[in-house]
Amino acid sequence: MNRAASFYFCHGKKFRIVVCVCLLLSFYSFIWYFGNFRFRSEFVKTDSLSICLEDRIKPFQQKINEFDAFVLRSNARQTDGPKSMTFVGNGHIGCSFEQEGLLVQHGGTMSKLLNIPVLMSLDVHGYLSDASLVMDVRDGIMYKMNCFKHENELCVSSGTMVYAHRIYNSLLVQNFRVYNPLDDDATVKINKGNIHSWSGVRTLRTTNLKQQNLPGEEKPRTVSYQVLSILIEEPITEERSRGYSKPLETIVSRVTVVVLFEPVFPDTLTVHAGKTQSYSFITGVRSSTTPIPVTKADLTQAASDYGVIGRERKALESIVQAELAFALQYPEAELRTLHTTAWNRLWLSGITLSYSYAPNTLNGEEVNTTLYYLASHMPDYYSVSIDGNQTVMNAYLERAKRRTTCSPPHNLLESTVHWQPVRSFSKMSNLISTWYSTLRLARCDAFFEDGAHGILQAALLHIGQFHLHEKYASCGLSAETLHRDILFRRVQLNQPGVYVNVEIRIVPGELSLSSPHLMVVELSTWRSNPPPPLSTVANSKTPKILPMLSQPLDAAFIAPIRPSADIQGNQHSDLLVWVEHEAERIPVFVCPAGCQDMPVEVNSRPDESVSSSSNANQVL
Numbered sequence: 001m002n003r004a005a006s007f008y009f010c011h012g013k014k015f016r017i018v019v020c021v022c023l024l025l026s027f028y029s030f031i032w033y034f035g036n037f038r039f040r041s042e043f044v045k046t047d048s049l050s051i052c053l054e055d056r057i058k059p060f061q062q063k064i065n066e067f068d069a070f071v072l073r074s075n076a077r078q079t080d081g082p083k084s085m086t087f088v089g090n091g092h093i094g095c096s097f098e099q100e101g102l103l104v105q106h107g108g109t110m111s112k113l114l115n116i117p118v119l120m121s122l123d124v125h126g127y128l129s130d131a132s133l134v135m136d137v138r139d140g141i142m143y144k145m146n147c148f149k150h151e152n153e154l155c156v157s158s159g160t161m162v163y164a165h166r167i168y169n170s171l172l173v174q175n176f177r178v179y180n181p182l183d184d185d186a187t188v189k190i191n192k193g194n195i196h197s198w199s200g201v202r203t204l205r206t207t208n209l210k211q212q213n214l215p216g217e218e219k220p221r222t223v224s225y226q227v228l229s230i231l232i233e234e235p236i237t238e239e240r241s242r243g244y245s246k247p248l249e250t251i252v253s254r255v256t257v258v259v260l261f262e263p264v265f266p267d268t269l270t271v272h273a274g275k276t277q278s279y280s281f282i283t284g285v286r287s288s289t290t291p292i293p294v295t296k297a298d299l300t301q302a303a304s305d306y307g308v309i310g311r312e313r314k315a316l317e318s319i320v321q322a323e324l325a326f327a328l329q330y331p332e333a334e335l336r337t338l339h340t341t342a343w344n345r346l347w348l349s350g351i352t353l354s355y356s357y358a359p360n361t362l363n364g365e366e367v368n369t370t371l372y373y374l375a376s377h378m379p380d381y382y383s384v385s386i387d388g389n390q391t392v393m394n395a396y397l398e399r400a401k402r403r404t405t406c407s408p409p410h411n412l413l414e415s416t417v418h419w420q421p422v423r424s425f426s427k428m429s430n431l432i433s434t435w436y437s438t439l440r441l442a443r444c445d446a447f448f449e450d451g452a453h454g455i456l457q458a459a460l461l462h463i464g465q466f467h468l469h470e471k472y473a474s475c476g477l478s479a480e481t482l483h484r485d486i487l488f489r490r491v492q493l494n495q496p497g498v499y500v501n502v503e504i505r506i507v508p509g510e511l512s513l514s515s516p517h518l519m520v521v522e523l524s525t526w527r528s529n530p531p532p533p534l535s536t537v538a539n540s541k542t543p544k545i546l547p548m549l550s551q552p553l554d555a556a557f558i559a560p561i562r563p564s565a566d567i568q569g570n571q572h573s574d575l576l577v578w579v580e581h582e583a584e585r586i587p588v589f590v591c592p593a594g595c596q597d598m599p600v601e602v603n604s605r606p607d608e609s610v611s612s613s614s615n616a617n618q619v620l
Contacts (some may be wrong), residue, residue, distance in 0.1 A: 117193030
C-alpha cells in the first residue's frame with residue numbers, strides 16, 4: 001500500500017507541474033548566466049567616456065598590479081603625470097605615442113631621432129574624445145585607447161597597438177581595432193603626417209607587395225608601399241678622417257642611409273553597425289649599421305643606384321623588402337606571438353623589490369621601465385635559431401671569458417641618476433647614456449656584445465654589486481644599506497650558462513632567536529631550472545626565422561614553411577638553452593659568513609640559505 005501510494009504521488013499532476021516549472025526556471029537561469037558570462041559583448045556599451053576607457057583598461061589590470069604594464073593618461077599634465085612615457089624599440093628602430101618622430105640606429109646605437117611621422121591616430125569627426133595610453137613592458141607593446149561620443153549616443157571605441165618587432169628588426173607593426181555599437185556605420189578618420197615634405201628625403205618610389213594574412217580571403221591582396229631613402233649627414237674634419245682608405249682631402253662627411261617602406265594608408269576606415277573590425281599596417285625601416293665616409297662625388301650620385309650610397313640603399317631595401325614579404329604571409333597575431341615570446345624570454349631574468357611607501361623611493365615602476373628602456377635599445381641576438389652551430393657557441397663562450405672584468409663599484413639602489421623619470425626622447429637618451437657610461441666604467445663592456453640579454457645581465461650585476469672573478473662571484477651589497485627584500489632572478493655568474501636566483505630578506509629582530517635586537521640579512525640562492533627552448537614556448541604556428549634576411553632579396557625567393565617538429569625539439573637550435581644544458585653539471589657553492597663556514601652546495605630548490613647579521617658580502 002505504501003509502495004503504490006508512493007508511486008502514484010510521484011506521477012501525480014501537481015508534481016509534474018512543479019517539476020516542469022523548476023526545470024524551466026533552471027534552464028532559463030542557466031541560459032542567462034552562461035550567456036552573460038560566455039557570450040557577452042566584448043566591449044561595454046556606454047555613453048560615458050570615462051566608463052568606456054575603464055572598460056578598455058580592464059584586460060591589463062593584472063599586469064598593472066604586477067608592474068608589468070603602466071597606464072598613462074595622454075591628457076595628464078607633465079608635473080602630475082606618470083614618470084615614464086610609452087616606447088617600443090628593438091635596437092634598430094623605436095617610437096612613442098607622446099612624441100612624434102622615429103629613433104633609428106646611428107653609429108652602433110639607437111640614438112638618432114628623425115622628425116618624420118610614422119604612427120597613425122584615429123578620429124571620429126564631430127565627436128568628443130578621450131584617450132589613455134598603456135605601456136606593456138613584459139610584451140614590448142604600447143597601446144592607445146580612444147573613446148568617441150556624440151551627444152546622447154553610445155561611445156565608439158578604438159584600440160591602437162604598436163610594437164617594433166623583436167625578431168624582424170625592420171618591422172614596425174600597427175594594429176587598429178574599432179568597436180561601433182551604433183545602429184549606423186561609423187567612419188573613422190586616419191590622421192598621419194606627410195613624410196614627403198621632410199627635407200632629408202632623397203629618393204621616392206612605389207612598390208607593391210602581396211598580403212596573404214587576412215582570414216577569410218582566398219586571394220592575396222596587393223599592398224602599395226612608398227619607398228623612401230633618407231640621408232643623415234655628419235660633417236667630418238681632417239683629423240677625424242684619418243684611417244679611411246680614401247684620400248683625406250676628398251672625404252667631406254659621413255652619412256647614414258635610412259630606408260623606409262611606408263604602406264599607403266586610406267584616409268578613412270568604415271566600421272559597420274554593431275561590429276568590431278581590425279586593421280593592420282606594417283612599416284619597414286632600416287638604417288646603415290655604421291656611418292659611411294663619402295666624397296662630394298658620392299653625394300652627387302646619392303639618388304642613383306650606383307656609387308657607395310646607391311649600393312648601401314639597395315642592400316637596405318633588400319633586407320626590408322624580404323622581411324615585409326615574409327611578414328605579409330602570416331596573420332598579425334602570429335607575428336605578435338613571436339615578438340611577445342622573445343620579450344617574455346628576456347624577462348626570465350630580472351629583479352623584484354618589496355614595495356615601499358616612503359616618498360621618493362625606488363619601486364617596481366622605476367625599475368621595470370628603466371630596464372625596459374635599456375633592453376629596447378639593444379637587439380635580441382638569441383631568439384634566432386642557430387641549428388646547433390658550434391662556431392656560434394664557441395664565439396659566445398669566448399666572449400663570456402671577458403665578463404670577469406666586470407666589477408660594479410656603486411650601489412645603484414641608492415642612486416638618483418639611474419632611475420630618472422622619462423617623459424621625452426631627450427630624457428630617455430640621457431638615461432641610456434648614463435647607464436652605458438656606468439657599465440663601461442665598471443668594465444662591463446663585454447656584455448654589450450650580447451645585445452638585450454647581455455645588457456640586462458650587466459644591469460642586474462651592477463644593481464646587486466655582483467663581482468665576477470675567474471673562479472667565483474661575490475655579492476657586495478652591504479647589510480647596512482639594505483632595507484628591503486630583494487630577489488634577483490636568473491643572474492648569470494662567472495661561468496657561461498650558470499644562472500642562480502639570489503634572494504635577500506630582511507628578518508625583523510623579534511623573529512631572530514639568536515639576535516633579537518638586530519635586523520638579520522638572510523641570503524638565499526638556488527639554481528634556476530633550464531628554460532624551455534623558445535620554439536616550444538611560442539605558438540607552434542609561429543613562422544620560422546628567415547636565414548637570409550641579411551642578404552639581398554632573391555628574385556626566386558619562396559616563402560619559408562613553418563618550423564617542423566624536429567627543429568622545435570632540438571635544444572641545440574637555441575643557444576642560451578644549449579649553453580645552460582651544458583652547464584647543468586657545474587656545481588655552485590655558497591660560502592656563508594664571508595667564508596668562515598663550510599660552503600653549501602646550491603640545488604634547484606630555494607631551501608638552502610645563509611644568514612648574516614652584519615654583512616651580506618657572500619661568495620657564490
